[in-house]
Amino acid sequence: MRITARSDYAIRAVFDLAYHTGGGSATAEEVAGRQKISQRFLEQIFLKLRNSGVITSKRGPAGGYRLLKSPKEISLYDIIACVEGPIELVLCVSGEDEPESGCGMQGECVARFFWKEIGEKISSILKETSIEDLCLKAERKGLERASSARLTYEI
Numbered sequence: 001m002r003i004t005a006r007s008d009y010a011i012r013a014v015f016d017l018a019y020h021t022g023g024g025s026a027t028a029e030e031v032a033g034r035q036k037i038s039q040r041f042l043e044q045i046f047l048k049l050r051n052s053g054v055i056t057s058k059r060g061p062a063g064g065y066r067l068l069k070s071p072k073e074i075s076l077y078d079i080i081a082c083v084e085g086p087i088e089l090v091l092c093v094s095g096e097d098e099p100e101s102g103c104g105m106q107g108e109c110v111a112r113f114f115w116k117e118i119g120e121k122i123s124s125i126l127k128e129t130s131i132e133d134l135c136l137k138a139e140r141k142g143l144e145r146a147s148s149a150r151l152t153y154e155i
Helices: 005-021 028-035 039-051 076-084 110-128 131-141
Strands: 055-058 064-067
Touching: 005 028, 005 039, 005 064, 005 076, 005 131, 028 039, 028 064, 039 055, 039 076, 076 110, 076 131
Parallel strands: none
Antiparallel strands: 055 064
16 A cells, blocks of 8 residues: 555645744745655645645745644645545445445455455544644654755845
């Protein structure tokens, strides 16, 4: 099982806005550079996050992207759901008992219950983990913040 690049990049981008901007904003170019993400792909992700109410954007020279909620209020689950939709390990656990949602053995398949339980546990962990949690881990690891790393010029 793998998390998609879209989900990984979305989490990294929201983390970046929380960790490096101090409540301010950053351009897609800045976030893409720090996170080593294609700016074009990041802008697609930002569009989904903006449409879901996780971030907002402002155009112009002082523009950029910023969080609409506090990092404590944004879970990893929220971010993945914004860019991917519901988290399901296999199609047959979607709650739909239609043939196209699985193999047609929904009522008899023991594996379906196993996958559903694992999916619920993964979802629970993602819901309990906030962007603030990632920021605290980054601080403990000594990750330098971009806002404190900016150069100042004196004449």
